Amino acid sequence: MTLQTSNTPPHILIIPFPAQGHMIPLLDLTHKIATTNKNITITILTTPKNQTFLTPLLNSHPSIIHSLILPFPSHPLIPPGIENAKDLPNSVRNIMLSLSNLHHPIVEWFHSNPSPPNYIISDMFCGWTQNLASELNIRRLVFSPSGAFAFSTMCFLWKNLPTRENPVDENEVVLYHDIPNSPKYPWWQVSPLFRSYVSGDTDSEKIRDFYLSNIQSWGLIVNTFDEFEKPYLDYLKTELGHDRVWAVGPLLPVDDSSTMALQRGGSSSVSVNDVVSWLDQRQDKTVVYVCFGSLTILTKDQTDAIASGLLKSGVHFIWSIKEGVKTKNENDEELDFEDAVVGRGLVIRGWAPQVLILRHKAVGAFLTHCGWNSVLESVVAGVPCLAWPMTADQFVDATLLVDELKVAKKVCEGGQSVPDSDELGRVLAECIDGSGEEMSRALKLKQAAVDAVREGGSSNKDLRCLMDQLVIRF
Numbered sequence: 001m002t003l004q005t006s007n008t009p010p011h012i013l014i015i016p017f018p019a020q021g022h023m024i025p026l027l028d029l030t031h032k033i034a035t036t037n038k039n040i041t042i043t044i045l046t047t048p049k050n051q052t053f054l055t056p057l058l059n060s061h062p063s064i065i066h067s068l069i070l071p072f073p074s075h076p077l078i079p080p081g082i083e084n085a086k087d088l089p090n091s092v093r094n095i096m097l098s099l100s101n102l103h104h105p106i107v108e109w110f111h112s113n114p115s116p117p118n119y120i121i122s123d124m125f126c127g128w129t130q131n132l133a134s135e136l137n138i139r140r141l142v143f144s145p146s147g148a149f150a151f152s153t154m155c156f157l158w159k160n161l162p163t164r165e166n167p168v169d170e171n172e173v174v175l176y177h178d179i180p181n182s183p184k185y186p187w188w189q190v191s192p193l194f195r196s197y198v199s200g201d202t203d204s205e206k207i208r209d210f211y212l213s214n215i216q217s218w219g220l221i222v223n224t225f226d227e228f229e230k231p232y233l234d235y236l237k238t239e240l241g242h243d244r245v246w247a248v249g250p251l252l253p254v255d256d257s258s259t260m261a262l263q264r265g266g267s268s269s270v271s272v273n274d275v276v277s278w279l280d281q282r283q284d285k286t287v288v289y290v291c292f293g294s295l296t297i298l299t300k301d302q303t304d305a306i307a308s309g310l311l312k313s314g315v316h317f318i319w320s321i322k323e324g325v326k327t328k329n330e331n332d333e334e335l336d337f338e339d340a341v342v343g344r345g346l347v348i349r350g351w352a353p354q355v356l357i358l359r360h361k362a363v364g365a366f367l368t369h370c371g372w373n374s375v376l377e378s379v380v381a382g383v384p385c386l387a388w389p390m391t392a393d394q395f396v397d398a399t400l401l402v403d404e405l406k407v408a409k410k411v412c413e414g415g416q417s418v419p420d421s422d423e424l425g426r427v428l429a430e431c432i433d434g435s436g437e438e439m440s441r442a443l444k445l446k447q448a449a450v451d452a453v454r455e456g457g458s459s460n461k462d463l464r465c466l467m468d469q470l471v472i473r474f
């Protein structure tokens with residue numbers, strides 16, 4: 001590829017995927033890039049309903065970062081007004097397909113721009129931007145909000161297209177034979193995006209093309225760090241056939257009182273001061289934080305089992321949950337769960353200030369679905385996890401935490417599974433009694449994460465190396 005050259009500093013077009021677990025880390029990366037090189041110009045592509053998520057970033061870097069707002073392309077299966085997976089969690093695949101129709105509007109914008117971008121950095125769910133970058137004669141870097149292990153499994157699946165011998169056996173094992181440690185998972189734990197692939201189907205082939213395009217991208221930026229996932233980062237370099245793989249994580253704001261930290265992915269639905277003062281009244285490492293990310297919708301049975309497990313455990317807890325939870329008192333009368341646990345539990349309906357909660361010294365464990373951002377946030381906080389992987393990359397993430405690094409215990413698995421509330425209550429009580437070895441390992445891992453992003457640390461070096469490449473190559 002012969003690139004256009006210019007004397008002006010580079011201009012980067014950032015294309016996030018509209019789901020909180022994807023937008024949050026890419027916006028964190030954008031913040032880091034803008035902080036590292038103040039001569040750069042950055043444009044972030046968004047659609048009208050997602051633009052508010054950019055506000056803290058635009059306010060922090062008004063002369064560097066700008067937004068490009070394009071209408072959300074309609075899709076027959078996405079109701080009008082829905083532009084973010086958080087509002088329709090099962091729509092991720094359709095949103096991927098729909099967003100690819102932004103190709104032409106972006107080409108038009110590019111050609112009308114006096115200083116158009118020299119690079120695209122786009123989410124791994126926006127594989128269509130690889131063709132876009134080729135057409136514009138610029139380079140694309142794919143951003144993985146998932147870890148290197150998870151990204152490796154996705155490359156493997158879409159390249160090799162493993163199938164089942166018995167097409168109705170959900171337990172048939174998929175062996176990722178060339179990935180380090182030769183991991184294997186039953187079919188039902190394989191990415192649903194891959195499981196929905198039907199050879200020859202137009203949309204399925206588009207999704208496959210998106211993933212194969214990720215593999216062809218000029219560079220790969222992963223929200224992870226060397227000490228956490230080195231074998232998988234090395235594997236990716238071999239697999240992609242080049243060294244332009246940068247591990248720049250954990251991409252978390254360092255200062256938790258900054259607006260960037262407090263408004264990650266949305267404003268808290270409760271007063272942050274109230275949450276902090278509630279936590280301040282608890283002893284160190286006695287509170288369990290419960291949250292399953294931005295997309296999980298628990299069934300009633302799951303919600304009831306968690307509520308009952310929390311009641312039986314006797315632990316202090318914060319539970320961030322979308323739906324309301326009911327329970328019964330000793331007279332068998334129904335009441336709001338939050339009213340039944342006053343003094344012991346805080347129920348946050350909506351959006352919780354997760355990073356701030358995890359970093360509070362009162363928090364001793366995190367019951368999580370193992371979404372990659374939650375994983376990194378717990379690692380940075382030094383909080384051991386109780387893992388309940390449900391879907392997507394979460395089984396792979398749980399393997400890393402539970403089996404490889406041993407900083408978590410598995411309590412349940414599967415998006416439809418319902419834990420036994422007695423057992424859950426017992427594990428919840430045990431996890432904060434100080435007897436587990438997970439805590440000391442979690443503290444060591446925390447140190448490694450903190451060191452990675454420190455001046456001279458592996459992620460800090462990778463970020464600088466990435467920035468140098470962007471400036472020099474341009």
Ligand SMILES: O=c1ccn([C@@H]2O[C@H](COP(=O)(O)OP(=O)(O)O[C@H]3O[C@H](CO)[C@@H](O)[C@H](O)[C@H]3O)[C@@H](O)[C@H]2O)c(=O)[nH]1
Nearest residue numbers: 021145146293294295320351352354371372373374392393
């Ligand atoms: O009340 C809440 C709930 C969530 N969060 C934040 O939202 C993000 C959630 O991200 P993550 O933990 O990764 O979960 P998901 O939202 O489920 O993320 C999707 O995207 C991730 C990155 O690819 C994948 O690892 C997950 O499996 C996938 O479900 C985290 O930063 C949380 O701190 C809050 O701040 N408050």
